[in-house]
Amino acid sequence: MKYCIHCGQELDSDAVFCTKCGKKQISENKGVKQENEGLALGIFSIVFCWLPILPFVFSIIAIVKGSKHNVLGTLICGYIGLILSIGFLAFHIFMIVAVLSGMLPMLIEYLSRLGETYFPNMQNYLSSF
């Protein structure tokens, strides 16, 4: 036996709609499934944070779902995913700007010069192969 989640009317355990108020009954399983969906999206956003845009969107959905169902794990995953996604998004944008503005060769030259300064034997080591 269960009761309407909206008006409290006694219902058959397999009833989908309330016989009194007519509102749809959402099963507990569905709520758990949605919570897990949020958590899955949060984890997805962490694992794939190096991709542009998509994990950023997923992490926001995870945060929304996590706060809606009050699930701390989903919220934490969502926030970690969001921070990582923003970081990598910034990196992607930086690289795109660097390529478009012709800064990349300068950047590579700068980095290789930096490498030569700190690892002077690197060139010999690499050319020994």
Ligand SMILES: [Zn+2]
């Ligand atoms: Zn009802």
